[in-house]
Amino acid sequence: MERTHVTDPEPSPADSHSLSVQRLFVQHQPQLRAFVMGLAPDFATADDVMQEAFLEISRKAAEFALGTNFQAWSRSIAKFKVLAVLRDRQRSAKRLAEDVLEALAASAPLDDDAERHEVAVVRLRTCLEHLAPAARELVRLRYFGEHLPEAIAALRAQSVGAVNVTLSRARTALRTCMERGKAVDSHA
Amino acid sequence: MSDLRLSVLVSHHLDGQLPPDEQAELEDVLRRSAGARVQYWREAALHALLHEVENAGALAMPRACLALPRRRRAIAALAAAACVAFSAGAALWSWHGGGAPAPVERTTTAIAVLSRVLDAQWAAPADTHIQGEALAPGWLHLRSGIAQIEFYNGVRLVCAGPIDVHLLSGKEAVLDAGRLSAEVPRLARGFAIHTPRLTVVDLGTAFGLAVDGVHEEVHVFTGRVTLQTASGPVQELHADQAMGVVGDGAPQAMHADRSAFPSAADLERKSIAAQDQIMQAWNQAAAKLDADPALVLHFDFEKESVADRTLRNRAAHGGEVGDATIVGCAAAEGRWRGKQALEFRDQSDRVRASVPGELGAASLVAWVRVDALDHPFNSLFMTDGFAAGALHWQIRGNGSLHMAVSGPAGAPAAQYNFDSPGVFAAARLKRWTQVAMVYDGARLQLTQYVDGQAAGRFPLQGGMALRIGHGELGNWNPASSSDTSPVRNLTGRIDEFAFFSRALSDAEVGDLYRSGSTGIPGDGR
Numbered sequence: 163m164e165r166t167h168v169t170d171p172e173p174s175p176a177d178s179h180s181l182s183v184q185r186l187f188v189q190h191q192p193q194l195r196a197f198v199m200g201l202a203p204d205f206a207t208a209d210d211v212m213q214e215a216f217l218e219i220s221r222k223a224a225e226f227a228l229g230t231n232f233q234a235w236s237r238s239i240a241k242f243k244v245l246a247v248l249r250d251r252q253r254s255a256k257r258l259a260e261d262v263l264e265a266l267a268a269s270a271p272l273d274d275d276a277e278r279h280e281v282a283v284v285r286l287r288t289c290l291e292h293l294a295p296a297a298r299e300l301v302r303l304r305y306f307g308e309h310l311p312e313a314i315a316a317l318r319a320q321s322v323g324a325v326n327v328t329l330s331r332a333r334t335a336l337r338t339c340m341e342r343g344k345a346v347d348s349h350a
Numbered sequence: 351m352s353d354l355r356l357s358v359l360v361s362h363h364l365d366g367q368l369p370p371d372e373q374a375e376l377e378d379v380l381r382r383s384a385g386a387r388v389q390y391w392r393e394a395a396l397h398a399l400l401h402e403v404e405n406a407g408a409l410a411m412p413r414a415c416l417a418l419p420r421r422r423r424a425i426a427a428l429a430a431a432a433c434v435a436f437s438a439g440a441a442l443w444s445w446h447g448g449g450a451p452a453p454v455e456r457t458t459t460a461i462a463v464l465s466r467v468l469d470a471q472w473a474a475p476a477d478t479h480i481q482g483e484a485l486a487p488g489w490l491h492l493r494s495g496i497a498q499i500e501f502y503n504g505v506r507l508v509c510a511g512p513i514d515v516h517l518l519s520g521k522e523a524v525l526d527a528g529r530l531s532a533e534v535p536r537l538a539r540g541f542a543i544h545t546p547r548l549t550v551v552d553l554g555t556a557f558g559l560a561v562d563g564v565h566e567e568v569h570v571f572t573g574r575v576t577l578q579t580a581s582g583p584v585q586e587l588h589a590d591q592a593m594g595v596v597g598d599g600a601p602q603a604m605h606a607d608r609s610a611f612p613s614a615a616d617l618e619r620k621s622i623a624a625q626d627q628i629m630q631a632w633n634q635a636a637a638k639l640d641a642d643p644a645l646v647l648h649f650d651f652e653k654e655s656v657a658d659r660t661l662r663n664r665a666a667h668g669g670e671v672g673d674a675t676i677v678g679c680a681a682a683e684g685r686w687r688g689k690q691a692l693e694f695r696d697q698s699d700r701v702r703a704s705v706p707g708e709l710g711a712a713s714l715v716a717w718v719r720v721d722a723l724d725h726p727f728n729s730l731f732m733t734d735g736f737a738a739g740a741l742h743w744q745i746r747g748n749g750s751l752h753m754a755v756s757g758p759a760g761a762p763a764a765q766y767n768f769d770s771p772g773v774f775a776a777a778r779l780k781r782w783t784q785v786a787m788v789y790d791g792a793r794l795q796l797t798q799y800v801d802g803q804a805a806g807r808f809p810l811q812g813g814m815a816l817r818i819g820h821g822e823l824g825n826w827n828p829a830s831s832s833d834t835s836p837v838r839n840l841t842g843r844i845d846e847f848a849f850f851s852r853a854l855s856d857a858e859v860g861d862l863y864r865s866g867s868t869g870i871p872g873d874g875r
Binding site for chain 2: 196200259273304326
C-alpha cells in the first residue's frame with residue numbers, strides 16, 4: 163500500500179517540551195522582567211538580560227520538569243544573567259554590590275500571578291491619569307521615552323535635581339494610589 | 351533610616367542617579383534590614399510596571415525581538431533565533447497588552463448554515479456538524495436523523511439520513527444518495543442539484559429528490575423545475591408531477607408524493623416532540639440532583655425560576671443559601687430548543703450569588719456556551735475581590751480553563767493557580783460544553799473537567815479552605831475602592847449551574863454530563 167508522504171511531521175517530544183518551556187517564559191515574562199528590572203533598573207541592561215535569559219532557558223529547557231515551579235527556576239537563571247551582564251559592563255553601568263543583589267534576589271516576593279498583574283496594570287493606568295500634568299509628562303519621558311533625568315532636564319529646561327524630586331514624588335503618589343485599592347481588597 | 355529617605359534613595363537608584371555616598375547608604379540598609387528589602391521591591395515593582403504600562407503595545411511583543419534594532423546588539427543572529435522561537439508560541443500573546451494586530455477584515459468561505467439538526471448521527475466523528483454551524487463547500491454524510499441546510503441565497507434543503515450530499519457552491523449541490531426536499535425562493539431561481547443521472551434546475555419551487563442506488567426520483571410540489579438526463583432532452587416538470595428513472599432507462603412519469611420526503615414542517619413537528627422528551631428527562635435528572643444533601647446552589651435558568659431579577663435556587667438543602675440576583679443579561683435559548691439560558695455579552699451582565707462559610711471541598715458544574723474570549727480573563731464563577739479563600743473560576747484569553755484560590759495571610763503565595771491549557775480552542779467556541787471543577791481538600795487534589803472528562807488534575811496545598819462569600823456567575827466584582835477595574839464578563843451563555851459542598855467523583859461528573867448532554871442538537875455523542 164502506498165504511504166502518504168508526510169512533509170510536516172509532528173514535533174518530537176523533546177521539541178514539544180522545549181516549546182512548552184518557551185511558552186511558560188512568554189506567559190511569565192512580565193513577572194520575570196520585573197524581577198530583572200529590580201536588580202538591573204536600567205532598561206537597556208534589563209533588555210539584554212531578558213534576551214540572554216531566554217536563550218539560556220531555551221538551552222536548558224530539558225532540565226525543567228513541567229509542573230514544577232517555573233518562576234523559581236527562571237529567576238535563578240535570570241539572576242546569574244544579571245550578575246554576568248553587570249560584570250561585563252562594570253565601568254559603564256551603575257550597580258549595587260553583588261552581595262546586595264544576592265540578598266535582594268533572595269527576598270523578591272513571589273508575584274507569579276497574571277490575574278493580579280492585570281488588575282495592577284489597570285489600576286496603574288487610572289492612577290497615572292490622576293497625576294498632576296507636569297509629573298505625568300516626566301513619567302512619560304522617563305518610561306516611554308526611556309530618558310534618564312539628565313536628558314529630561316535638558317528637554318524640559320529644568321535642573322536634574324528638580325527632575326529627580328518630581329520623579330520620586332510621582333512614584334510615591336502612584337504607589338499610594340495603587341495601595342489604596344489593594345487595602346480595600348484584602349478586607350473584602 | 352526613615353521610609354521616606356529609603357524611598358528617595360531607591361528612586362535615585364532606579365533613575366541611575368545614585369552618587370557613591372548614597373549608594374553606600376542604600377547598600378548598607380539593604381544588607382541589614384529585611385524590611386528595607388521588602389520596601390525596595392515595592393518601589394522596584396512600580397518601576398517595572400510603569401515601564402510596561404507606558405510601553406503597552408510595544409511590550410506585547412517579546413522584548414528579545416524588540417530590543418535588538420533599537421540597541422543594535424552584536425548577537426543579532428542569536429536573537430533572531432529567539433524571535434522565531436517566540437513566534438512559535440505567538441498565540442499566547444494574543445491578549446497581551448494593547449498590541450492588537452492591524453485590523454484585517456475577516457473572510458469566510460461559508461455558503462450555508464446548518465440551521466437545524468435532529469437526532470443526527472454523522473458518518474465519522476471528524477465529520478460531525480453542529481446546529482448553527484456555518485458550512486463551506488464540502489460533503490455532509492448524515493447516517494441518520496434530519497438536517498436542515500439554509501443556503502445564504504435562501505434555498506432550504508431538508509435532508510433525511512442516510513444521505514450523502516455535497517454542497518458545491520451557493521447555488522449548486524450534488525445528491526449522491528438519500529432523500530431531500532428543497533424549497534427555492536423566487537430570488538434564488540436557477541439553483542441546481544446534480545444526482546448521478548440527473549440535473550434538476552429549479553425555476554422557483556418546492557420539490558423532492560431521492561437517490562437510492564440506481565433508482566432516482568424527482569417530485570415537484572409547487573412551481574416547476576427543468577430536468578436533464580445524460581442523454582435525453584431537457585424536460586420541464588410542473589406542480590404535482592414526478593419522474594423516476596432506473597439505471598439507464600428512460601424517465602417514467604409518476605404521481606408526486608409529498609409525504610415521501612422530509613419537510614421543514616415535519617422537522618418542526620418532530621423537534622417539538624423530541625424537545626418535550628428531552629425536557630422531561632432533564633427535569634427528572636434535575637429533580638434528583640436537587641435532593642442531593644450537599645447541593646448548595648442549583649440554577650436552571652428556566653422561565654419558572656426567573657421572577658423579576660431573581661434567579662431561584664432549586665437546591666432542596668440549600669439552607670440559608672438564597673436565590674441569586676440577575677443584573678443585565680438577556681434571555682436566550684439553552685442547550686436545546688425550549689431550554690432557557692442567560693446571555694452574558696456586556697460588561698454589566700452578571701448573576702450575583704452567595705455561598706456562606708468555609709468549605710474544605712466544593713464542586714462546581716456549569717453548562718456554558720462560550721461565544722468568544724474577549725478578555726484576558728473571562729469569568730465562569732468568581733468570588734468578589736481577592737480575600738483569602740476566594741475562588742476564581744475563569745477561562746483565560748488563550749483558552750485555558752483557569753482556577754485560582756487566594757492564599758490565606760502568610761501563605762507562600764498570594765494565589766494558587768491551576769491552568770488546563772487549550773480547553774477553549776476555536777473548535778469549542780459557540781458550542782455547549784459542560785465544565786466542572788472539583789476541589790477536594792481531603793485528598794489534596796483539584797480536578798478540572800470538560801464534557802465529563804478530566805482535563806487537568808493538580809495537587810493542592812494543605813489547609814486551604816475555600817471562602818466563597820459573595821460571588822458572580824459570568825462576571826467579577828473586584829470589591830475595590832479603585833475607580834477602575836478590569837472587565838471580565840463571559841461572552842456567551844449559561845443554562846445550568848450547580849455548586850456542591852463536597853467533592854464529586856469522576857463518575858458523578860461523567861453522569862451529570864451524560865444526563866445533561868442528550869438533547870444537544872447535532873452533537874451525536
